[in-house]
Amino acid sequence: MNAIEIKNLNFSYPDGAHILKSVNLTIRKNEKVAIIGPNGSGKTTLLLCIGGILKSKCEVFKIFNEEIKENTDFRRKIGILLQNSYNQVLCQTVIDDIMELPKNLGFSEELIKEKFDEVVKFFDLENLKYKHPYDLSEGERRKVCLAGILISDPDILLLDDPISSLDVETRQKLVDFLKKIKKTIIFITYDPEVALKISDRLILLYSGKIVADGKPKDILFNFNLLKFYKLWI
Numbered sequence: 732m733n734a735i736e737i738k739n740l741n742f743s744y745p746d747g748a749h750i751l752k753s754v755n756l757t758i759r760k761n762e763k764v765a766i767i768g769p770n771g772s773g774k775t776t777l778l779l780c781i782g783g784i785l786k787s788k789c790e791v792f793k794i795f796n797e798e799i800k801e802n803t804d805f806r807r808k809i810g811i812l813l814q815n816s817y818n819q820v821l822c823q824t825v826i827d828d829i830m831e832l833p834k835n836l837g838f839s840e841e842l843i844k845e846k847f848d849e850v851v852k853f854f855d856l857e858n859l860k861y862k863h864p865y866d867l868s869e870g871e872r873r874k875v876c877l878a879g880i881l882i883s884d885p886d887i888l889l890l891d892d893p894i895s896s897l898d899v900e901t902r903q904k905l906v907d908f909l910k911k912i913k914k915t916i917i918f919i920t921y922d923p924e925v926a927l928k929i930s931d932r933l934i935l936l937y938s939g940k941i942v943a944d945g946k947p948k949d950i951l952f953n954f955n956l957l958k959f960y961k962l963w964i
């Protein structure tokens with residue numbers, strides 16, 4: 732089964748700049764795809780289009796084989812980690828912030844409590860529970876955002892540079908976790924090692940177009956290709 736099927740996706744910001752140009756992308760269920768590309772190549776924009784946060788124009792847009800229309804509620808199937816953690820937090824305390832999504836999705840109180848304890852332990856957030864998310868370090872806030880996504884166990888994870896700002900231990904734990912779980916994951920990274928560890932497929936985006944799509948090691952060890960697309964000096 733395909734988790735995501737997109738044909739001829741185009742996106743322009745309101746200022747008119749045509750950012751994503753005829754992107755075609757089919758991702759199988761449980762496939763783990765890394766997106767790399769230089770700054771400004773459209774990685775974040777593509778992730779936001781796939782997640783439905785930005786409205787793109789496409790010929791086909793299917794999630795788990797279902798055609799997505801204007802009012803289709805597919806967001807509950809998708810967890811999105813935004814590039815900027817300040818844009819992700821919604822509540823006044825860490826505890827409320829993490830519980831917000833499963834509450835909105837109608838999870839039972841017991842399930843929320845059980846899942847909450849799990850993610851708080853995983854990300855070591857016990858001592859931060861009552862703090863305002865704005866009063867955390869960037870890395871701590873990203874852990875809160877990740878906990879807030881993983882608590883509701885979405886089928887598809889869209890992660891914009893999930894390891895950035897994390898300390899070595901948390902980073903390792905997260906990489907191991909993402910490698911192990913059976914989920915469809917699309918993640919953006921600037922770290923080739925992380926891409927190699929987690930993904931089974933890699934996409935190189937350049938100037939809003941997919942210019943390479945294949946096995947991570949085939950692309951990441953093709954230094955001429957990386958040089959050509961400004962990812963190697």
Ligand SMILES: Nc1ncnc2c1ncn2[C@@H]1O[C@H](COP(=O)(O)OP(=O)(O)O)[C@@H](O)[C@H]1O
Pocket residue numbers: 744745746748750768769770771772773774775776777
């Ligand atoms: N809100 C916006 N309005 C206009 N242009 C934007 C906006 N956000 C991003 N862009 C432009 O879109 C291009 C792609 O940005 P982005 O997807 O954030 O790139 P990446 O994540 O690959 O670094 C860049 O040229 C950027 O300047």
Ligand SMILES: [Mg+2]
Pocket residue numbers: 774775776814
């Ligand atoms: Mg980005």
